[in-house]
Amino acid sequence: MSENRTIHLIEIPIGGKGGYTWNRLHSEREDICEALLKDDERKESLQARLRKIDDALDRLMSGSYGICSSCGRSIDDRRLDIDPALELCIDCWGRESGLELSSSGDVMLESLNAFDSIVVQTYRSVYHILLLDPKTGRALIDGGEYLTEPSEALLKGSLGSEFKVGTISVGCRLEMWVDERVFLTSPIKSVHVKHNSALESVQDISAALH
Numbered sequence: 001m002s003e004n005r006t007i008h009l010i011e012i013p014i015g016g017k018g019g020y021t022w023n024r025l026h027s028e029r030e031d032i033c034e035a036l037l038k039d040d041e042r043k044e045s046l047q048a049r050l051r052k053i054d055d056a057l058d059r060l061m062s063g064s065y066g067i068c069s070s071c072g073r074s075i076d077d078r079r080l081d082i083d084p085a086l087e088l089c090i091d092c093w094g095r096e097s098g099l100e101l102s103s104s105g106d107v108m109l110e111s112l113n114a115f116d117s118i119v120v121q122t123y124r125s126v127y128h129i130l131l132l133d134p135k136t137g138r139a140l141i142d143g144g145e146y147l148t149e150p151s152e153a154l155l156k157g158s159l160g161s162e163f164k165v166g167t168i169s170v171g172c173r174l175e176m177w178v179d180e181r182v183f184l185t186s187p188i189k190s191v192h193v194k195h196n197s198a199l200e201s202v203q204d205i206s207a208a209l210h
């Protein structure tokens with residue numbers, strides 16, 4: 001794969017952000033092609049990723065990039081910043097990966113088990129939460145602008161027209177304590193819960209966060 005693949009922004013028929021995304025996808029594509037030549041063990045997963053990237057490039061060229069391929073709604077820009085090859089919005093992704101969408105819009109922490117994982121989509125970010133203690137709300141959380149790596153937090157409840165203790169509520173802001181400071185998210189759009197068995201190893205737990 002040594003043919004000249006140098007990409008110049010000026011050759012790209014899409015302006016601004018589209019060109020940036022195109023470059024990101026193409027440079028990952030190059031890396032995968034290179035890895036495919038050397039790494040036989042990961043061949044299947046590399047090829048699967050390559051297909052995802054090619055699909056994303058197709059969508060970019062056809063003008064459907066950033067639109068969920070299942071329901072047609074737009075995919076959150078911040079999630080695309082993390083993975084530019086995403087094809088599903090958070091709700092469709094949650095459904096396909098077996099997460100349970102909270103139907104009532106309220107998730108009571110006490111009704112969950114330790115090591116359940118929760119994905120909270122707010123208007124501005126996505127938060128991944130690994131619940132450590134449903135009674136106290138102790139959890140590991142990452143996401144948003146400030147929590148760029150898993151941090152220990154105390155989930156307090158949801159702030160809407162009233163404060164709901166120990167609850168994550170769609171439409172409200174999630175209040176938590178991180179490093180002894182109060183942290184309030186933007187309003188919650190959706191909550192997904194994935195139930196995990198309590199006997200998972202530490203390795204599985206860190207994988208559940210991502």
Ligand SMILES: [Zn+2]
Nearest residue numbers: 068071089092
């Ligand atoms: Zn969707």
